[in-house]
Amino acid sequence: MFSRPFLPLSRAGITASAYAKPGLSRLQMCTSQDSKRKCYLKSSAPARAASGNRAWSSNQVPVAARDESYSNEVISAFDYDAPLIDSWGKNTPLLSTSISGDGQLVSVLWSDGEEQDYPAVWLRDNCHCTDCCYHVSVTRKIYLTEMSLETEVKNASLLDNGQLLSVEWADSHHGIFPTDWLRGHRFDQSQPDPIEGNRPHLWGHDVMSTPHFRMFEFDEVMESDDALYDWLKMLFNLGIAVLKNAPIEQCQQYSLQKRLGYDSPAPSSSGILNQAKLHMKSYHPVYTAASLQLHNDLSYYTQAKGFQLFHCKQQVTGGGGDSLLADGFKVAEDFRCQNPESFRILTRIPWEYKLAIDKNYHVARREVIRLDTDEEVCQITINDICRAAMLRIPLQDVKKAYVALKEFTNMLYHPDNLVRYKLEAGDILAFHNHRILHGRLGFSMKADTQRHLETCYSDWEIVSGRMRNLKKQRLRKSQGENQK
Amino acid sequence: MFSRPFLPLSRAGITASAYAKPGLSRLQMCTSQDSKRKCYLKSSAPARAASGNRAWSSNQVPVAARDESYSNEVISAFDYDAPLIDSWGKNTPLLSTSISGDGQLVSVLWSDGEEQDYPAVWLRDNCHCTDCCYHVSVTRKIYLTEMSLETEVKNASLLDNGQLLSVEWADSHHGIFPTDWLRGHRFDQSQPDPIEGNRPHLWGHDVMSTPHFRMFEFDEVMESDDALYDWLKMLFNLGIAVLKNAPIEQCQQYSLQKRLGYDSPAPSSSGILNQAKLHMKSYHPVYTAASLQLHNDLSYYTQAKGFQLFHCKQQVTGGGGDSLLADGFKVAEDFRCQNPESFRILTRIPWEYKLAIDKNYHVARREVIRLDTDEEVCQITINDICRAAMLRIPLQDVKKAYVALKEFTNMLYHPDNLVRYKLEAGDILAFHNHRILHGRLGFSMKADTQRHLETCYSDWEIVSGRMRNLKKQRLRKSQGENQK
Numbered sequence: 001m002f003s004r005p006f007l008p009l010s011r012a013g014i015t016a017s018a019y020a021k022p023g024l025s026r027l028q029m030c031t032s033q034d035s036k037r038k039c040y041l042k043s044s045a046p047a048r049a050a051s052g053n054r055a056w057s058s059n060q061v062p063v064a065a066r067d068e069s070y071s072n073e074v075i076s077a078f079d080y081d082a083p084l085i086d087s088w089g090k091n092t093p094l095l096s097t098s099i100s101g102d103g104q105l106v107s108v109l110w111s112d113g114e115e116q117d118y119p120a121v122w123l124r125d126n127c128h129c130t131d132c133c134y135h136v137s138v139t140r141k142i143y144l145t146e147m148s149l150e151t152e153v154k155n156a157s158l159l160d161n162g163q164l165l166s167v168e169w170a171d172s173h174h175g176i177f178p179t180d181w182l183r184g185h186r187f188d189q190s191q192p193d194p195i196e197g198n199r200p201h202l203w204g205h206d207v208m209s210t211p212h213f214r215m216f217e218f219d220e221v222m223e224s225d226d227a228l229y230d231w232l233k234m235l236f237n238l239g240i241a242v243l244k245n246a247p248i249e250q251c252q253q254y255s256l257q258k259r260l261g262y263d264s265p266a267p268s269s270s271g272i273l274n275q276a277k278l279h280m281k282s283y284h285p286v287y288t289a290a291s292l293q294l295h296n297d298l299s300y301y302t303q304a305k306g307f308q309l310f311h312c313k314q315q316v317t318g319g320g321g322d323s324l325l326a327d328g329f330k331v332a333e334d335f336r337c338q339n340p341e342s343f344r345i346l347t348r349i350p351w352e353y354k355l356a357i358d359k360n361y362h363v364a365r366r367e368v369i370r371l372d373t374d375e376e377v378c379q380i381t382i383n384d385i386c387r388a389a390m391l392r393i394p395l396q397d398v399k400k401a402y403v404a405l406k407e408f409t410n411m412l413y414h415p416d417n418l419v420r421y422k423l424e425a426g427d428i429l430a431f432h433n434h435r436i437l438h439g440r441l442g443f444s445m446k447a448d449t450q451r452h453l454e455t456c457y458s459d460w461e462i463v464s465g466r467m468r469n470l471k472k473q474r475l476r477k478s479q480g481e482n483q484k
Numbered sequence: 485m486f487s488r489p490f491l492p493l494s495r496a497g498i499t500a501s502a503y504a505k506p507g508l509s510r511l512q513m514c515t516s517q518d519s520k521r522k523c524y525l526k527s528s529a530p531a532r533a534a535s536g537n538r539a540w541s542s543n544q545v546p547v548a549a550r551d552e553s554y555s556n557e558v559i560s561a562f563d564y565d566a567p568l569i570d571s572w573g574k575n576t577p578l579l580s581t582s583i584s585g586d587g588q589l590v591s592v593l594w595s596d597g598e599e600q601d602y603p604a605v606w607l608r609d610n611c612h613c614t615d616c617c618y619h620v621s622v623t624r625k626i627y628l629t630e631m632s633l634e635t636e637v638k639n640a641s642l643l644d645n646g647q648l649l650s651v652e653w654a655d656s657h658h659g660i661f662p663t664d665w666l667r668g669h670r671f672d673q674s675q676p677d678p679i680e681g682n683r684p685h686l687w688g689h690d691v692m693s694t695p696h697f698r699m700f701e702f703d704e705v706m707e708s709d710d711a712l713y714d715w716l717k718m719l720f721n722l723g724i725a726v727l728k729n730a731p732i733e734q735c736q737q738y739s740l741q742k743r744l745g746y747d748s749p750a751p752s753s754s755g756i757l758n759q760a761k762l763h764m765k766s767y768h769p770v771y772t773a774a775s776l777q778l779h780n781d782l783s784y785y786t787q788a789k790g791f792q793l794f795h796c797k798q799q800v801t802g803g804g805g806d807s808l809l810a811d812g813f814k815v816a817e818d819f820r821c822q823n824p825e826s827f828r829i830l831t832r833i834p835w836e837y838k839l840a841i842d843k844n845y846h847v848a849r850r851e852v853i854r855l856d857t858d859e860e861v862c863q864i865t866i867n868d869i870c871r872a873a874m875l876r877i878p879l880q881d882v883k884k885a886y887v888a889l890k891e892f893t894n895m896l897y898h899p900d901n902l903v904r905y906k907l908e909a910g911d912i913l914a915f916h917n918h919r920i921l922h923g924r925l926g927f928s929m930k931a932d933t934q935r936h937l938e939t940c941y942s943d944w945e946i947v948s949g950r951m952r953n954l955k956k957q958r959l960r961k962s963q964g965e966n967q968k
Contacts, residue, residue: 083845084847084874119883121883121886122875122882125886134768136768137840140868140869140871141769144890144893145777145890149886185873185875187875187876187878190874193847193874257751260844261844263755263756267749269745269949271747284618285618285623293627293629301943303944303945350857355621356952356953359950360949360952360953361567362945362949363568363948364945365680367857373851384626384627386624388565388568389606390568390669390677391606391669392672394672395601395603395672402605402606402609402633403633405628406628413629459785460786460787461785461786465845465846466844468846469840469843469844472840
């Protein structure tokens, strides 16, 4: 089936003459001999008879000299998924395995009585041997275009006291699968992703005085991986987090992004960093002393950046200038319950937003409440400042659209929902721009003060991405300690 | 209604004492006197009697001394929308206006017989006077929370030979609306956006030899705004474009991004620039000489970057190394027609993708074919390299998911769909990562050659954003010439 694993284009009528030439890398030259070698893994654990409501049998692959180094390398590749599986490390032994459906299905039974069927094609697609998978990056080498979906398993057996499932397909290709990995991959019965699977913790006006929230010191998050993980976890769950005492002399936005895995903040049409302070010639409300309505940034982008950070470098000493924050997901869920018809309208009306900045003039159409394929709220777009007049809906729906938008906006401003927090010099406020609405109170200026926020955007992806990386490090560390 | 245009929080129980203090900017201090002043625009064009199937009447606002400079400023603010409206500049005169529905609706009739009704609330929301709108940035000052949705128009009349509609609301607030702007805003009867409204031009294997495609010189695009516009237009329509002879000595990715309005390419977890060349220790297929399957980048991001650019700095002299490209939108549309059931499956199956890079470990769930709210294909995600084993669907659907994925992938590789183009040193290939699949043929290496692409990401938003900006410049220029 994988006779030409690097020539998927043959069926497209394209021939790459390069393949026939000398000097090919080993990856291109993998021979059937290589594959064969991997078929001979020694079974150190004969499968035990299974208890259960099923007629189990177990097969053994031919046993020859086992290549320990090879199988350890393959097993290590599976370890890559450890941070994605909460039950990883339990090593619940497999008791038994069987083949059914003319080799189309492999069933396993664990020692705790749990059972699972795996389609032969899914196992084949996820073979982690060196022919099928680039180790280290653990990316797939094999082409779906070259794979037969009718692939059959001819042998399935257990190895290493039930720690491994060994599978041989009809073409004599062979793969092994660790019990932890199988246990973590059970199709719609799989446990949720340890990070993404958590529903966000929704909050109201008092979030900052609840146990879910705490202030973090900038230095501790920059220096301690544990503090960084905890800060990111809070940020991921609440959509907001604050760092205290970030030195205001230097630009900390780059340092923080580097700590999170990015070489710089993400550029937008207003630059990489934005200095939000009072300008003499105020052309946009951000640069005035006026209050700012609750809004999401980059509403005029089809794909608005999800991560936003304000480093407060100076704050007005007089009244006002407080930041306002509301949890758009929380309010949208309340709105869905209390006002389902207006909720439905806001998931459909294509409001448009526009802004010309420097060399770009952006226009985007976006729903106020965006739902994902599971009908969960995944993005809020409120921005009256940049909302365009263009409203491509029937005339008779215009009033309804305004009514729904106003009802939702009013709910955001409800005292139960609104957080008022006055940033202090040195604070970094980080938040999820798809979820959190932000605004500010107007302020008065004395001659010797200024309100100055150094702001930037980034990708929300790095919040969970960095957490998963830290989790991986932790797992490696504890694995290392266990082996001592 | 707008008695406290900058105090929307009063209903939230929050008072900003700042507002009561001295030193407020003019924007905060706008008085009812200011508003009144703007109510007295001289009508220079009494409304003419209308022909048509409707009983038209016209009202006149009280006439006093007209403030030319004020009305010119407001009219200029409307000019901001000129690049968004194809018919801008026709200046079709308004013939007549009338009020109905207890002041809830203003109707207009143009000299060419076209009619349109405008809800009072929509007009009020889009008033461009200096109390309601920050000029220059043309952003909204007024708060929806403070606006009555029951607002009524008490007077509507025509000014300047039917070039302006003048509206007075029940609270004596007053606004004017130019005919071109009204003509461009007709709710679901509005003309499509001149840029975004165009359906992409779908293409097959021969795209580069069709009149829709041409190569552009790097220098001409960097120097001529007309060439830049044409290049962006082609890129926007086709999803791919090439620049020839970009000097390979320096990093041109920054120069090109600056030309497009960004200070730098967008960072990702693999850096800001990526040097794709053969590494001795190949941990990922990109850095090998192996072929690369057709794929979309950043499949492991929930929100993958839409714009991707390859600057070829060196190409192998032997065979292979050709880039492969396919139009995912075109193939998806064909797939929808030819295989509707598998199409439907691919819009629903939540395949997962993962990759650990440097400090991040990303996981994302994405449909292979994403539809927008109009059921149009808006994003393709194919990436077998990073596709995870996790498939959170019922076991009995697994085989169907593979069948659909393989059918679609095979179609991408069909000779009718596949472009093969070998980048030359100096080429910059730019493409829409949500639409275009890219891959490469494997290649052989001679001792003295290397294949080196300097790659980066950016936001697809700047393609249309920059076009609109250039269009705005053109309109200003031609306006200036007309006034000579």
